[in-house]
Amino acid sequence: MSTSLREANRQRVVEELRRHGNLSRADLARLMGLSPTTITAVVADLRARGLVVEESERGEQAGRGRPPVLLRLDPSAGGALGIDFGHRHLRVAVADLSRMVLAERVTDLDVDAAAEGSLDAAAAMVEDVLLEAGMDRDRIVGAGVGLPGPIDARTGTVGSSVILPGWVGLRPTEELERRLGVGVKVDNDANLGALGEVSFGAGRGLSDVLYVKVSSGIGAGLVLGGRLYHGAVGLAGELGHVQVREHGDVCRCGNRGCLETVAAAGAVLAALHRTHRADLGVRDVLALIAAGDPGARRVVDDAGRAIGRVLADACNILNPTAIVVGGELSTAGAPLLAGIRESIDRYAQPAIAQAVQITPGALGERAEVLGALAAIIGDTDRLRSAGLVGL
Ligand SMILES: [Zn+2]
Numbered sequence: 063m064s065t066s067l068r069e070a071n072r073q074r075v076v077e078e079l080r081r082h083g084n085l086s087r088a089d090l091a092r093l094m095g096l097s098p099t100t101i102t103a104v105v106a107d108l109r110a111r112g113l114v115v116e117e118s119e120r121g122e123q124a125g126r127g128r129p130p131v132l133l134r135l136d137p138s139a140g141g142a143l144g145i146d147f148g149h150r151h152l153r154v155a156v157a158d159l160s161r162m163v164l165a166e167r168v169t170d171l172d173v174d175a176a177a178e179g180s181l182d183a184a185a186a187m188v189e190d191v192l193l194e195a196g197m198d199r200d201r202i203v204g205a206g207v208g209l210p211g212p213i214d215a216r217t218g219t220v221g222s223s224v225i226l227p228g229w230v231g232l233r234p235t236e237e238l239e240r241r242l243g244v245g246v247k248v249d250n251d252a253n254l255g256a257l258g259e260v261s262f263g264a265g266r267g268l269s270d271v272l273y274v275k276v277s278s279g280i281g282a283g284l285v286l287g288g289r290l291y292h293g294a295v296g297l298a299g300e301l302g303h304v305q306v307r308e309h310g311d312v313c314r315c316g317n318r319g320c321l322e323t324v325a326a327a328g329a330v331l332a333a334l335h336r337t338h339r340a341d342l343g344v345r346d347v348l349a350l351i352a353a354g355d356p357g358a359r360r361v362v363d364d365a366g367r368a369i370g371r372v373l374a375d376a377c378n379i380l381n382p383t384a385i386v387v388g389g390e391l392s393t394a395g396a397p398l399l400a401g402i403r404e405s406i407d408r409y410a411q412p413a414i415a416q417a418v419q420i421t422p423g424a425l426g427e428r429a430e431v432l433g434a435l436a437a438i439i440g441d442t443d444r445l446r447s448a449g450l451v452g453l
Contacts, residue, residue, distance in 0.1 A: 068104070068107070071094070071096070071100065071104045072104055072107060072108055074094055075090060075094070075101075075104050075105065075108060075114070075133075076108070076113065076114075076135065078090060078093055078094065079114065079133060079134060079135050079160060080135065080159065080160070080161065080439055080440065083134065083160055083161055083162070084117075084132040084133060084134040084160065085132065085133055086130040086131065086132055086133070087101050087102065087105065087131070087133065088130070090105075090133070105133060112136055112138075112139065113135060113136055113139050114133050114134070114135060114136060115133070115134060115135075115136045116131050116132070116133055117131070117132055117134065118130075118131060118132070134160045135158070135159045135160040138158075138201070139158075139159055139201075140158070140159050140201050140202070140203045141156055141157060141158050141159065141164070141195070141197045141201050141202050141203065142156070142157050142158075142159065142202065142203055142204060142205070142206065142435050142438035142439050143155070143156050143188060143191075143202055143204070143205035143206070143242070143244065143434075143435075143438070144156075144157070144205070144206050144207075144208075144431040144432065144433075144434030144435035144438075145184050145187075145188070145205055145206070145207045145208070145238070145431070145434060146207075146208045146251065146254070146430040146431040146434060147173045147180060147184070147207070147208060147209050147210065147251075148173060148210055148251070148427075148430070149173060149174055149210050149277075149278055149279075150170060150171070150172065150173070151168055151169065151170055151171060151173070151427075152168070152169050152171045152173060152180060152183055152184060152187065153166070153167070153168040153169075153427075153428070153430070153431045154166070154167050154168075154184060154187040154188055154190075154191050154431070155167075155191060155431045155432070155434075155435060156188075156191045156192060156195045156197055156202075157435045157439065158197075159203070159439055161261075161262070161435065161436070161439055163432075163435070164191075164194075164195035164196075164197060165190075165191040165192075165194035165195040165197075166191065166428075166431070167187050167190055167191055168427075169183070169187070171183060173210070173228075174226060174227070174228050175228055176228065177228045177229045177232050177234075178232075181234070181237050181238060181241060182241070184238065184241075185238070185241035185242055188205075188242055199243060199244065202244045203244075203245075203438055203439075204244055204245040204246065204247060204438040204441070205238065205242055205244050205245070205246045205247070205434075205438065206247050206249070206254065206433070206434030206435055206436070206437035206438045207234065207235075207238060207246055207247065207248045207249070207434060208248075208249060208250070208251040208253075208254040208255075208430040208431070208433065208434050209226065209229070209234060209248060209249075209250065209251060210226065210250075210251045210279065211225045211226035211229065211250065212225065212250055212296075212297045212300060213248055213249055213250050213296055213297075214295055214296055214297065215292055215295055215296025215297075216295055216296070217233070218233055218234065218235040218236070218248055219231075219232065219233055219234070220232070220234075221295070221296070221297055222315065224314055224315060224316060225279075225314060225315060234246075234248050235247075235248050247437055247438060247441070249296075249434075249437060250281065250283070250296075250299070251275065251281065251430050252273060252274075252275040252281030252282055252283040252299055253283040253290055253292070253299065253433070254283070254429075254430045254431075254433030254434050254436075254437060255273050255275050255283055255388050255389075255423070255425075255429040255430050255433055256271065256272075256273035256282075256283025256284065256285050256290060256386075256433065257283065257285070257290055257433035257436045257437055257440075258425050258428070258429040258430060258431070258432035258433030258434075258436060259271070259273055259386045259388065259423050259424065259425060259429055259433075260273075260285050261432065261433065261436035261440070262424075262425060262432050262436070263386070263423055263424035263425040263429065263432075264384070264386045264421045264422065264423050264424040264425075265285065265384055265386050268285075268383045268384050269285070269286075269287055269288040269383070270285065270286055270287065270380070270381070270382045270383045270384075271284075271285040271382055271383060271384050271385075271386055272284060272285075272373065272376060272377075272380065272382045272384070272385045272386070273285070273385075273386045273387075273388060273423070274301060274369065274373065274385060274386070274387050274388070274389070275388050275389035275392075276325070276326065276327075276365070276369065276387065276388070276389040276390070276391040276392055276398065277326070277327055277344075277389035277390040277391060278326060278327045278328060278390075279302050279314075279322055279326055280301055280302030280321055280322050280325060280326050280369065280389075281299060281300065281301060281302055282299040282300075282301035282376070283299055284298055284299055284380070286380065301321065301369075301372060301373075301376070302320060302321050302322035302326065303315050303317060303320045303321070303322065304320065304321050304372045305317060305318070305319050305320055305321075306319055306320070306321050306324055306368060306371065306372065307319030307323075307324065310323055310324065311323040321368060321369065321372050324365070324368045325364075325365035325366075325368040325369050326365075326391075327344050327390060327391055329365065330344075330347060330361050330362060330365050330391065331343070331344070331347065333361045333364075334347065334357060334358060334361055337357055338350070338357070338358075344390050344391065347361075347362070347394070348393055348394055351394050351395075351397060359397045360397075362391065362394045362397040362398050362401070363397040363398070363400060363401040364401065365391070365398060365401065366397060366398040366399065366400060366401020366402045366403075366404075366405075367401040367402070367404060367405045368401075368405075369398075369401070369402055369405075370401055370402035370403065370404060370405025370406050370409075371405045371409055373385060373402060373405070373406055373410075374405055374406045374408070374409035374410040374415070375409070375410075377406060377410040377411075377414050377415065377418055378410055378411055378414060381414050381417065381418075382418055383417070383418065383419065384418065384419040384420070384421060385402070385406075385418055385419070385420045385421070386421055386422070386423050387399060387402065387420065387421070387422050387423060388422075388423030388425070388426075388429050389423075390427075392422050392423055393422075393426070395422060399420055399421075399422060402420055403420050406418065406420065
């Protein structure tokens with residue numbers, strides 16, 4: 063076998079193990095369309111390089127013969143960090159290259175108000191998770207970082223002066239690289255949520271997925287042809303700023319009548335203030351819906367319809383397999399999803415509406431941090447430069 067073919071096969075095995083976590087040799091032979099003999103030779107090669115380990119599947123029922131030997135990437139081969147800055151929280155996780163999360167922490171934090179303080183807090187939490195996981199920093203391949211604002215891919219800075227004002231002028235990539243001592247990849251939170259759900263959650267195995275995050279803002283992450291789509295300068299997916307009411311309320315982006323002003327958490331809460339407590343929070347609304355409160359259900363259903371109206375146009379353009387709905391408000395479940403479904407059925411082309419599944423996210427508030435890990439673990443160039451693939 064030629065050297066380049068061996069190298070290509072090694073790389074494919076590493077990629078399949080990254081994608082699936084663990085696999086038997088028979089699985090690999092089937093997935094790669096190669097003979098068991100070839101797989102055995104490639105695996106022996108990877109084991110000799112310390113990249114792959116073999117283990118028996120635990121919990122296999124007795125009496126069914128010998129459990130299959132599963133292969134996974136050697137956890138000691140390297141690790142990745144995920145950091146998710148929310149508007150009100152900070153979540154940090156470390157995983158090995160087989161995508162197993164080894165340690166994870168979350169804290170409440172006003173990320174909008176204090177950018178420098180948030181960056182310092184992230185660096186301190188990274189210390190904690192590395193210690194807890196027993197992972198040396200020099201084995202970390204990189205850190206994926208999510209920010210709740212548009213990220214300009216040309217500069218790595220927050221691409222709006224009004225959406226995340228405390229972060230204007232900061233270069234989060236460089237600031238974090240300096241604090242962490244590892245390479246950093248910054249992306250928008252909805253993009254990472256999309257990557258999380260297609261890598262680990264409700265969009266697993268699907269190649270055309272529209273992920274919508276409905277929280278204090280509304281954002282979308284587009285996975286097209288199996289890859290995250292960023293657009294010309296990294297700002298694709300600003301679904302929340304599609305104008306739905308020409309003379310509507312002024313939005314935080316400066317425009318008027320954006321979808322966010324009608325259907326994000328703030329709009330839902332404002333609609334309930336007259337009839338319910340004035341200091342109502344999103345968690346209260348979710349509790350009201352669970353208890354069958356008709357007003358809360360109605361308001362969230364209407365928010366779903368407004369979001370669905372915009373998604374119907376997006377569906378006509380992109381024809382996705384699935385829309386995965388994440389973010390705080392997605393846990394409202396049925397009323398939000400039913401509203402979205404209704405608008406898509408009404409306004410998208412019938413065949414397109416029929417083809418699209420609408421499903422809640424499976425990862426909840428962990429979608430972004432898991433996507434941040436996937437952004438690093440799935441980055442073959444980054445792994446190659448760390449000497450972990452293409453050997
Ligand atoms: Zn706007």
